Amino acid sequence: MYFSRVTLKLNRLHDVLHQKMQNSGPYAIHQWLWQLFPNQDKRAFLFHEEQIGKGYQYYLLSETEPLSNHDLFSIETKPYQPKLIVGMRLIFSLRANPVVFKNGKRxxxxxxxxxxxxxxxxSSKEIKIRQHDAAINWLIKQSETRGFSLLTTDDQQVHCTVTSYNQQQFSKRRDLKPITYSTVDYQGVLTVTDAELFLNTIYRGIGKSKGFGCGLFLIKHYQ
Incomplete structure (x- = not known):
């Protein structure tokens, strides 16, 4: 696996590409990032977008090494194979699209x-608390079969919070129905409960809308 930091060169976007990014958002970015992996018929990467000032930076996790040069991006890449052990605590951030199914509908x-x-x-305050708890509970449920736990071994408390929630909408083309989905940004501390399973979770991502920048765990050692 490879981990890359990719920075969008805004000065290389002509008017048509600026308009495409404005209208199609994550879909346009997904298409452009895919250009870093020529001859791939199936998407084999996850990405996470960060806004840096007025610019945009993307973290990519991919099965193959991306191109080292591209007109729209500056690219830094290194091999990626985290060394995980059971009981290890990791600081993480995650953008996910948490959903539930009701009457067969998402x-x-x-x-x-x-x-x-x-x-x-x-009340409005109580509603926000319920929403936060629902998002955390979704991630706890995911953790049960994904090789990690949000419960710390010291005090058995969940050390995780929702830092943002956004409803997304964009159109692939003007004549098509808009695509809508929501993103939740999490930050917290997790404990590895199954090293192989959690590594697979990192590699494959978690939740829906992976093609639109969701599902990638960003991790570092907890000090």
């Missing part, structure tokens, strides 16, 4: 929690 975890809380007549 529903945004945060909006579902808001709907249920409103039915109970809860």
């Amino acid at each position: 529903s945004d975890v945060m909006m579902n929690a808001k709907y249920l809380a409103k039915q109970q007549g809860l």
